[in-house]
Amino acid sequence: MSNILVFDSGVGGISVVREIKQLLPSVSIDYLFDNLYYPYGELDEVTLIQRTIAVIDCVAIEHKPQLIVIACNSASTTALPALRAKFDIPIVGVVPAIKPASKLSNSKVIGLLATQGTITRDYVEQLKINHASDCDLVNVGSNELVAMAEALYRGGKISQQRLLDICQPIFEQADVMILGCTHFPLLMECINQIKPPSLVIIDSGLAIAQRVKTLLDARVVKTKAPNDFLNHRALYTKSINDKSLIAALFSEGFNETTLITLPRG
Known part of the structure; x- marks a missing residue:
């Protein structure tokens, strides 16, 4: 086994x-x-x-x-x-799912929701160059979302308004959003309640x-x-x-x- x-x-x-x-x-x-x-x-x-x-x-x-x-x-x-x-x-x-996101996007504007550390890595920029050169990438970095996911996993409550405020730049511009932190799928139910109906969300799990x-x-x-x-x-x-x-x-x-x-x- x-x-x-x-x-x-x-x-x-x-x-x-x-x-x-x-x-x-x-x-x-x-x-x-x-x-x-x-x-x-x-x-x-x-x-x-x-x-x-x-x-x-x-x-x-x-x-x-x-x-x-x-x-x-x-x-x-x-x-x-x-x-x-x-x-x-x-x-x-x-790996942030930039390649599949670029294929799913009709508007060719994709959003990456990740931690501050991840969105500043050269690795992420290279992924965009290699796999999404025809797309605009809206980066949103938030370490606060990690803490929110940790709290929610423990049975706590989080602010839907604060979650909306953080995600809003992607909601307003992109038609595909990448969850670029493994914590963020733990927030999926909450995100689904506030996201635009047409927005597609993907992660690497x-x-x-x-x-x-x-x-x-x-x-x-x-x-x-x-x-x-x-x-x-x-x-x-x-x-x-x-x-x-x-x-x-x-x-x-x-x-x-x-x-x-x-x-x-």
């Missing part, structure tokens, strides 16, 4: 976990979120790369995943080359799951014995005192939650 590691700084990667579980129900998933350094969108690039490598290395040594998913746009657009140089197993990153399916050994995935136990674990780097978060994680199907302590040095 296959096991994979999905990584983010917060709970945003849960949106990717859901897609993977839907497509690959016989795969065990360790979900690692580095809540001690959350949010990654506010880290400088050097710190982000060093921290990502350190945390994943600590967990990979013990849990030995067959594949790693970097379910964090900030980490993916910054640390993927360093991660792939470090680890000898497949690593799947998150399903594409990531499909890539994972391609890379995993199909024979391993398909030969799950009836008594095999799916051990979905939630791993984190800072103690959680929030009972609502623990409850939300167990509701996703995680069997256990574990604090990970990195070695000193």
Whole structure:
């Protein structure tokens, strides 16, 4: 039976976990979120790369995943080359869905809703040049939306008016909006209540799951014995005192939650 590691700084990667579980129900998933350094969108690039490598290395040594998913746009657009140089197993990153958005757009105006860190990366501009040169790209960067998604996942309430204010530049100009942060699909229900009816919203979750399916050994995935136990674990780097978060994680199907302590040095 296959096991994979999905990584983010917060709970945003849960949106990717859901897609993977839907497509690959016989795969065990360790979900690692580095809540001690959350949010990654506010880290400088050097710190982000060093921290990502350190945390994943600590967990990979013990849990030995067959594949790693970097379910964090900030980490993916910054640390993927360093991660792939470090680890000898497949690593799947998150790419803002600029290419499919350009194909879906009739107006040739597409919007990218992401964190401030993501929209300023050269990587995003290169994606536009390579895959959407015929489109105008409306960039909206908001770290506040990450906090809103975290709060909503824990059962809290968010301001629909504030959500509208943040998304309005895209709503007014584009006919396709890209969710360029894995946290943002957690806000989908709220966004659907305020978006223009004709606006199409896309994210990378399903594409990531499909890539994972391609890379995993199909024979391993398909030969799950009836008594095999799916051990979905939630791993984190800072103690959680929030009972609502623990409850939300167990509701996703995680069997256990574990604090990970990195070695000193």
